[in-house]
Amino acid sequence: MKRILPFLILAAIFAIRARAAGTLTPKTSTEQPIQIVSHDVNVVIDNGFARTEVVQVFHNPNDKDVEAVYSFPVPKSASLSEITIWSGDREMNGEVVAAEQAKKAYAEERNAGNDAGLGECSCNKKKDDVEFGSYKFSIARVAASADTKIRFVYYQPLTIDTGVGRYIYPLQEGGTDEAAKSFWLRNAQVEQRFAMNVELKSAWPVDEVRVPGADAEAKVTKIDNGHYKVAIERQHGDLSHALVLYYRLADNLPGRVEMIAYKPNAAATGTFMMVVTPGIDLKPITSGADYVFVLDVSGSMQGKLATLAHGVAETMKQMKTGDRFRIVAFSDHANDVTHGFVDASPQSVEEWSQKVAALTPQSGTNIYAGLELAIKGLNADRATSVILVTDGVANEGIIDPKEFRKLLKSNDVRVFGFVMGNNANWPLMRTIADASGGFYSGVSNDDDIIGQILLAKSKITSEALHDATLKIGGVNVSDTTGTVIGKVYRGQQLVIFGRYAKGGRANVTLAAKLTGADKTYTTQFYFPETDTANPELERLWALAMTEDVTAREYAGVMPETEAENAIRDIGIRYQLVTDYTSMLVLSDGDFAKRGIDRNNKQRIEVEHAAQTVRGQQGAQSWRVDSSQPMFSGQSHSLGHGGGGAFDPATVLLALMLAASAIATSRRC
Amino acid sequence: MLSEALQYQRDAVNAGQWWRFATASFVHWSWDQVMWDGIAFVVLALIAARLWRVRFFVAFVVSAIAIPLFVHFFVRGVDTYRGLSGVDSALFALVAIRIGGQAKAPVLHWICFVAFASKIAFEMFSGSTMFVRELAPGVASLPVAHLVGAAIGVVAALLPELRLQCMQLFDQRSDRILESLHAYGEWFSG
Numbered sequence: 001m002k003r004i005l006p007f008l009i010l011a012a013i014f015a016i017r018a019r020a021a022g023t024l025t026p027k028t029s030t031e032q033p034i035q036i037v038s039h040d041v042n043v044v045i046d047n048g049f050a051r052t053e054v055v056q057v058f059h060n061p062n063d064k065d066v067e068a069v070y071s072f073p074v075p076k077s078a079s080l081s082e083i084t085i086w087s088g089d090r091e092m093n094g095e096v097v098a099a100e101q102a103k104k105a106y107a108e109e110r111n112a113g114n115d116a117g118l119g120e121c122s123c124n125k126k127k128d129d130v131e132f133g134s135y136k137f138s139i140a141r142v143a144a145s146a147d148t149k150i151r152f153v154y155y156q157p158l159t160i161d162t163g164v165g166r167y168i169y170p171l172q173e174g175g176t177d178e179a180a181k182s183f184w185l186r187n188a189q190v191e192q193r194f195a196m197n198v199e200l201k202s203a204w205p206v207d208e209v210r211v212p213g214a215d216a217e218a219k220v221t222k223i224d225n226g227h228y229k230v231a232i233e234r235q236h237g238d239l240s241h242a243l244v245l246y247y248r249l250a251d252n253l254p255g256r257v258e259m260i261a262y263k264p265n266a267a268a269t270g271t272f273m274m275v276v277t278p279g280i281d282l283k284p285i286t287s288g289a290d291y292v293f294v295l296d297v298s299g300s301m302q303g304k305l306a307t308l309a310h311g312v313a314e315t316m317k318q319m320k321t322g323d324r325f326r327i328v329a330f331s332d333h334a335n336d337v338t339h340g341f342v343d344a345s346p347q348s349v350e351e352w353s354q355k356v357a358a359l360t361p362q363s364g365t366n367i368y369a370g371l372e373l374a375i376k377g378l379n380a381d382r383a384t385s386v387i388l389v390t391d392g393v394a395n396e397g398i399i400d401p402k403e404f405r406k407l408l409k410s411n412d413v414r415v416f417g418f419v420m421g422n423n424a425n426w427p428l429m430r431t432i433a434d435a436s437g438g439f440y441s442g443v444s445n446d447d448d449i450i451g452q453i454l455l456a457k458s459k460i461t462s463e464a465l466h467d468a469t470l471k472i473g474g475v476n477v478s479d480t481t482g483t484v485i486g487k488v489y490r491g492q493q494l495v496i497f498g499r500y501a502k503g504g505r506a507n508v509t510l511a512a513k514l515t516g517a518d519k520t521y522t523t524q525f526y527f528p529e530t531d532t533a534n535p536e537l538e539r540l541w542a543l544a545m546t547e548d549v550t551a552r553e554y555a556g557v558m559p560e561t562e563a564e565n566a567i568r569d570i571g572i573r574y575q576l577v578t579d580y581t582s583m584l585v586l587s588d589g590d591f592a593k594r595g596i597d598r599n600n601k602q603r604i605e606v607e608h609a610a611q612t613v614r615g616q617q618g619a620q621s622w623r624v625d626s627s628q629p630m631f632s633g634q635s636h637s638l639g640h641g642g643g644g645a646f647d648p649a650t651v652l653l654a655l656m657l658a659a660s661a662i663a664t665s666r667r668c
Numbered sequence: 669m670l671s672e673a674l675q676y677q678r679d680a681v682n683a684g685q686w687w688r689f690a691t692a693s694f695v696h697w698s699w700d701q702v703m704w705d706g707i708a709f710v711v712l713a714l715i716a717a718r719l720w721r722v723r724f725f726v727a728f729v730v731s732a733i734a735i736p737l738f739v740h741f742f743v744r745g746v747d748t749y750r751g752l753s754g755v756d757s758a759l760f761a762l763v764a765i766r767i768g769g770q771a772k773a774p775v776l777h778w779i780c781f782v783a784f785a786s787k788i789a790f791e792m793f794s795g796s797t798m799f800v801r802e803l804a805p806g807v808a809s810l811p812v813a814h815l816v817g818a819a820i821g822v823v824a825a826l827l828p829e830l831r832l833q834c835m836q837l838f839d840q841r842s843d844r845i846l847e848s849l850h851a852y853g854e855w856f857s858g
Contacts, residue, residue, distance in 0.1 A: 164775030
């Protein structure tokens with residue numbers, strides 16, 4: 001049995017300034033940087049996915065027209081779907097085409113002095129002119145001394161983890177693209193207003209909503225048990241800190257199966273997103289275990305090591321009698337800091353916490369060396385977990401994901417990866433987690449670190465399901481993602497995307513092993529013949545498919561060119577910006593001139609119509625197993641800690657009372 | 669690690685670690701919590717122990733154990749508990765009631781008493797504490813701990829009154845019995 005304490009990661013990230021979103025100006029340019037006048041973010045979180053709309057106004061302080069370039073970290077699993085640019089009275093919208101075609105067309109329009117825009121992504125592949133892990137928006141012509149407005153929209157699935165939902169507005173990047181850093185000057189200051197409005201709709205009661213780090217300025221309004229609005233407004237803000245919103249569902253909710261489907265008519269192919277929240281009794285693990293902390297001390301961790309050390313210390317304090325730990329640090333090479341395992345006693349925890357605090361950053365990020373050293377000399381009789389903390393991209397030593405997979409498949413360890421910052425190499429982290437049966441999580445620098453620690457602790461100090469698979473019978477489904485699951489940890493939600501041809505009664509079975517015994521959980525429900533409520537599902541499914549293709553490429557089971565073609569095809573068909581597709585923004589006339597079909601325009605019209613209908617409704621319940629529950633138990637929740645605490649005002653009352661007591665007793 | 673071994677923890681108590689009912693009030697989630705709870709405890713305990721030793725002892729011991737017990741049986745959603753403020757609430761109520769019963773309790777006393785009672789009422793009505801939002805990540809301050817503590821303090825403040833009256837009544841009856849015996853003895857010897 002294994003236990004993991006992933007506290008370190010979060011602490012390292014917390015309160016560390018790294019590179020931000022912002023406008024980019026070449027360092028060699030003689031022009032003044034484009035200014036960000038205002039930045040408005042509107043988010044709707046509605047039962048399983050989030051729609052984020054960003055509206056930004058730029059100002060050109062120069063006395064000539066210039067091109068504006070804006071960089072924005074790619075949120076995890078985001079599908080960029082709309083870009084609108086207003087230049088004066090002119091409104092231009094975007095269509096997704098092949099990346100080379102988009103780049104060429106944009107360059108031609110820009111060189112001709114026309115209005116145009118381009119949205120590109122270096123999502124998982126490095127590009128020469130786009131920062132890794134970022135979207136890059138280019139606007140060909142921002143008029144001299146004038147404003148230009150840009151609006152973009154992306155969708156993301158959001159899962160609930162141990163009863164806690166989490167939304168990150170990812171302004172902060174990991175800071176590892178050295179080439180980009182050396183080329184661009186970044187302006188992340190908002191001259192006037194930064195505003196964020198979040199509407200949360202949940203069919204299940206929500207107990208609490210928080211924005212860690214911005215609790216004081218966030219105005220949280222409860223409209224109903226599962227309906228909240230959160231508003232944050234700042235003057236002269238900056239875009240260097242991510243905003244993280246947590247919402248905690250009520251305790252004692254049932255294990256359940258929920259499904260959203262989109263099928264515009266009986267003849268069309270339907271799309272579904274099924275979310276399984278297990279209600280299985282996973283008992284706490286009580287035996288001693290080994291933990292290996294693999295810590296990134298590369299140059300980009302400069303300024304983060306103090307909080308990393310704090311996180312390590314807090315993590316080790318959570319260990320129990322019988323646990324052992326080992327610390328491996330890596331930069332361009334790996335180093336065994338503890339020279340083997342150390343018993344987790346209070347004295348050794350204190351001693352090694354101080355030594356970790358004294359680590360100094362080096363250059364290079366050689367994740368492979370760190371993992372390889374961590375796996376050496378393990379005790380086969382003890383459960384071992386590896387906690388990997390890194391803030392960016394592997395750029396030294398072995399970087400081929402297939403080699404990582406081979407390394408981890410040949411050893412019986414679980415790796416729990418925590419990535420600091422928003423432009424991490426997600427496919428590599430997924431490869432590492434999948435190959436070892438662990439999990440991975442991104443942590444924003446402004447995340448609620450200790451909250452993430454508690455979530456991870458809950459997972460790794462409890463039993464888990466093994467060899468889990470999900471089968472759907474009775475309905476002809478295809479192009480599914482997420483059905484081969486592997487391990488299911490406490491509090492984990494399973495998300496399955498897929499297509500289906502015809503509605504009907506489906507049998508859904510989750511099969512797994514728990515402490516060696518076979519377990520099956522089944523239910524039956526209907527796939528709808530038509531459902532028009534959530535057309536955005538097609539983009540979410542398409543994004544899940546591209547992530548699956550990338551994971552298979554990284555695992556070495558799909559050739560690179562085949563993966564590239566598959567992603568390009570999906571991106572164009574479902575209008576997603578990917579490594580191989582970009583969004584070209586032109587006027588209606590220019591699209592017609594170039595013979596580019598308005599597929600995205602049609603798709604957006606359908607989505608907006610559905611959003612208008614949903615906007616007038618409360619949260620809808622999408623539970624489909626009510627009549628035949630798949631699970632008999634309750635879903636996992638974090639459990640509350642409670643405390644008795646006097647505040648300073650009450651202590652003052654106590655002092656006053658004591659004074660009056662003394663005065664009275666003297667008089668008597 | 670010591671704090672984890674001494675805090676109230678539902679699954680540990682269910683597994684037989686009952687000592688946690690007695691120790692939970694004396695561990696805390698943060699140094700901040702230790703400081704404020706500690707100051708209130710020292711101030712109130714010195715007054716109460718000096719003026720009403722037995723009542724102080726009753727309030728202190730009963731609240732320290734009863735509050736984690738209450739959490740265990742009646743606050744099912746809470747899995748862990750630490751903190752001294754429930755005991756502090758018991759001592760606050762004890763001192764406030766005892767002083768309030770005196771003939772010449774100062775105005776300041778009544779201000780404190782009303783403010784404290786209002787705070788507890790607000791906490792119970794709103795479901796959250798007035799000032800302390802979160803003691804540690806995932807750990808919320810529990811208003812009911814203050815209410816239970818205050819109730820125990822009230823009982824500790826009043827119960828000795830009854831005992832004292834019973835003692836006085838017993839003394840009176842004892843005196844009468846002795847007088848009767850004396851009279852009988854005189855008659856017998858007489």
